[in-house]
Amino acid sequence: MKPNKYLLILLATIGAYVVFEYYRPKPLDWTPTYRNDTKIPFGTQALYELLPAVMQQPAVKSVRLPVYNFLTTEKLTGRSNYVFVSQNFKVDGNDLKQLLNYVRRGNNVFISAYDLPDTLGRVLGFKAEVKDPTKADTTLRQNLVNRQLRKPGGYNFFHDDGRNFLTVTKQTGVTVLGRNARNEPVFIRIRYGSGQFLVHNLPLAFTNYYVLDPKTSDYVSKALAYLPALPTYWDEYLKQGRFDEDQQSIFRYVWSQPALNWAYYIVVFGLVFYALFAGKRTQRVIPVVEAPRNTSVDFVKTVGRLYFQQGDHDNLARKRIRYFLADLRERYGLNTNNLDNEFTDSLAHKRGIPRDDARELVLLLRNAQKSISLSEYDLLTLNAAIEKFNQTA
Known part of the structure; x- marks a missing residue:
């Protein structure tokens, strides 16, 4: 049987693209994922691996459940820490209620995110602010308030535009731990019940790029020094969802890899074009059938x-x-x-x-x-x- 030339062209195109993608140099991915399993500049694998030593614990557990599910199903013994580092801190009412109860009982929550919900801010007495785009400043320096932790000259996280800061709306129970060069709070501590919330709104400072940079590497350990040496839980649900890699479907993995994702779409569209064009050209010729003649008129x-x-x-x-x-x-x-x-x-x-x-x-x-x-x-x-x-x- 003679092979179809269109199918051969399609397979050759896909093969060439796969080879090209495999051997071409991969560009550096600057996407801020904050995931603890990636080595890209704005992942958090370095911090996650260093966290047991910083917290003086044998291990730190990664959590892949919503806050509500984790705090209601997990049997937590004794006091502990719950750490969140992400672009957005998205929690619903049930999550927030359980998180507040968790801290009220004497536990500690560390949150570093740009977008913080107003519901949490109204309860704790702060508001996450963002300056006008014209006020962006990548040279803006950050520093800790404690004299023993301050660094002369401060820290510059130049991939951050310097627009995010916090406004304290409650007079008592809130302590400013870090400020930027405009003297605006960027790191605060809120006493709540028997525990505390540590709210920080510059999560890029905890990514691989700045944790491994000698100029900024000590900032992380100083910021986390406000957490006591207790069993610590690290949230990955806000960044990776509920399922681990071994629980993900093959398509979830394909879609997570840019090269495989493009190859998948090329195969799908190629098959569609093949069905539309090649199938149309090779179909059997349909004979022309003449309409029946009205012989009665001819007879008359x-x-x-x-x-x-x-x-x-x-x-x-x-x-x-x-x-x-x-x-x-x-x-x-x-x-x-x-x-x-x-x-x-x-x-x-x-x-x-x-x-x-x-x-x-x-x-x-x-x-x-x-x-x-x-x-x-x-x-x-x-x-x-x-x-x-x-x-x-």
Whole structure:
């Protein structure tokens, strides 16, 4: 069997693209994922691996459940820490309620995110602010307030635009731990019940790029020093969802890899184009079927020519009148026994023609019926009048 050239072209294109993607240098991915399993600049694998030593714990557990599910199903013994580092801190009402209860019982929550919910801020007494885009400043320095933790000259996280800061709305129970060069709070501690919330709104400071940079590497350990040395839980649900890699489907993995994702779409669209174009070109030719001819009309024309050629004009004319009157009876429901004035009026009304035209046709039919013999001229005149009547329907 001869191979289809379109299919071969498609397979060759896919193979060439896969080889090209495999061997071409991979560009550095600057996407801020904050995931603890990636080594890209804005992942958090370095911090996650260093966290047990910082917290003086044998291990730190990664959590892949919503806050509500984790705090209601996990049997937590003793006090502990719960750490969140992400672009957005998205929690619903149930999550927030359980998180507040968790801290009220003497536990600690560390949150570093740009977008913080107003619901949490109203309860704890702060608000996450963002300056106008014209106020962006990548040279803005950050520093800790505690003199023992401060660094001369401060820290510059130049991938951050310096627009995010915190506004303290409650006078008691809130301590500012870090400020930027504009003296705006960026790191605060809120006492809540028997525990504390540590709220920080510059999560880029905890990514691989700045944790491994000697100029900023000590910032993380100083910021986390406000957490006591207790069992610590690290949230990954806000960044990776609920399922681990071994629980993900093959398509979830394919879509997470740019090269495989593009290859998947090329295969799908290639198959669609193949079905549309190649399938259309190789389909069997459909024969042209002529519409059935109306042989009854041909038969009538043949019989009419036969009568006319034989010169039997009288017989042909009377058959023409008989069939015409039968058509009037069937189509308009007229009584054709008496071709009088009443018949004429009914014909003109139902046909929608002037009464004078109807009267001339009826008079011609009546005279033809009374005639002893009809000539060729009479036949042609009668046929022309009937054809004119039919055409003006």
